[in-house]
Amino acid sequence: MAISAQTERTRPSELVRTEARALLELAIRLDGPMLAPFARATELVVEAAGRGNRVIVLGMGKSGLIARKIAATLCSTGTPACFLHPAEALHGDMGVVAAGDVVVALSASGETDEVLALMPALARLGCSLISLCGDGSSTLAQASEVWLDASVSAEAGELNLAPTASTTVMLALGDALALEVSRSRGFAAEDFAELHAGGRLGRRLARVSEMMHTGDALPRVAADTPMAQVIHEMSHKKLGMTTVLGAGNALLGMISDGDLRRLLERDGPNALAHSAGEIMNAHPVTIAPEAFAGEALALMEARKITSLIVVAPSGEALGVVHLHDLWTTARA
Numbered sequence: 001m002a003i004s005a006q007t008e009r010t011r012p013s014e015l016v017r018t019e020a021r022a023l024l025e026l027a028i029r030l031d032g033p034m035l036a037p038f039a040r041a042t043e044l045v046v047e048a049a050g051r052g053n054r055v056i057v058l059g060m061g062k063s064g065l066i067a068r069k070i071a072a073t074l075c076s077t078g079t080p081a082c083f084l085h086p087a088e089a090l091h092g093d094m095g096v097v098a099a100g101d102v103v104v105a106l107s108a109s110g111e112t113d114e115v116l117a118l119m120p121a122l123a124r125l126g127c128s129l130i131s132l133c134g135d136g137s138s139t140l141a142q143a144s145e146v147w148l149d150a151s152v153s154a155e156a157g158e159l160n161l162a163p164t165a166s167t168t169v170m171l172a173l174g175d176a177l178a179l180e181v182s183r184s185r186g187f188a189a190e191d192f193a194e195l196h197a198g199g200r201l202g203r204r205l206a207r208v209s210e211m212m213h214t215g216d217a218l219p220r221v222a223a224d225t226p227m228a229q230v231i232h233e234m235s236h237k238k239l240g241m242t243t244v245l246g247a248g249n250a251l252l253g254m255i256s257d258g259d260l261r262r263l264l265e266r267d268g269p270n271a272l273a274h275s276a277g278e279i280m281n282a283h284p285v286t287i288a289p290e291a292f293a294g295e296a297l298a299l300m301e302a303r304k305i306t307s308l309i310v311v312a313p314s315g316e317a318l319g320v321v322h323l324h325d326l327w328t329t330a331r332a
Helices: 012-031 035-050 061-076 119-124 139-143 165-184 189-195 199-204 227-237 257-273 293-303 323-330
Strands: 055-059 081-084 102-107 128-133 146-149 241-245 251-256 307-311 317-322
Touching (some): 012 165, 035 055, 035 102, 035 128, 035 146, 055 061, 061 081, 128 165, 241 317, 251 257, 251 307, 293 307, 293 323, 317 323
Parallel strands (some): 055 081, 055 102
Antiparallel strands (some): 241 251, 307 317
């Protein structure tokens, strides 16, 4: 079958532009007529989470797939949520909904039969209803405490039928709601780390204290240690540096491979006549034990160094993190 040349209208780039325009229209609405409803929706979710209730996100078909993603985003940003399939809810799964939960219902038309069939049961449970749909006069929108306008001027594609721009708008609106709720509830990077223990995000959010070389693996010498012993310690611990410590492991300074090279270039055969305290860098770059791996990596890259000394507020040297450890952790 012959395939005619694509027109400007059917080019993939134009399909993407259709969805981009829908997002821009959504952003304009959020700055205007949707500002107050969106704030109210955020308030309802924050209040529900504060009293121990959950967010129930539901939708059929493509809207259901978007609802699953919104529920997942809510959970990963600290707001308890779950997806409920409307058809399954009609056959027993309504048991996951508790009195006082907030329901976020997705329907492009606002007239999805399975979603509307749940309305009486949700009302009896005293659930607050937030709807994401494209028609403010629809049954779903009219039954909602808050209607968030997810309308689009056109779907992508010549047929203007398949849910494309509309599902993109629902997804963006759901993400915006989840993140605004998260911000309002004071959800911080520390909380995010607790919920993302695995995967790349979890590794980036690992604490420096979890990966530092400490105990016998920590290179350490005293200020009066002769250079021959300093070199031995650095070679034995294999981190390309050593800490110089005083009483109670107080950090006095640091000696790196670079410091040794510069010493040899300057003093030649007399280099070994020095002690650690004479050549150490008395102001090494340090980091707190509660810092994240990603933060440590960024600091090393910015300062062009390969090691950071982990120091307690008291000034005690707790350990050392090396660039290689962070590359495999924060960039994995």
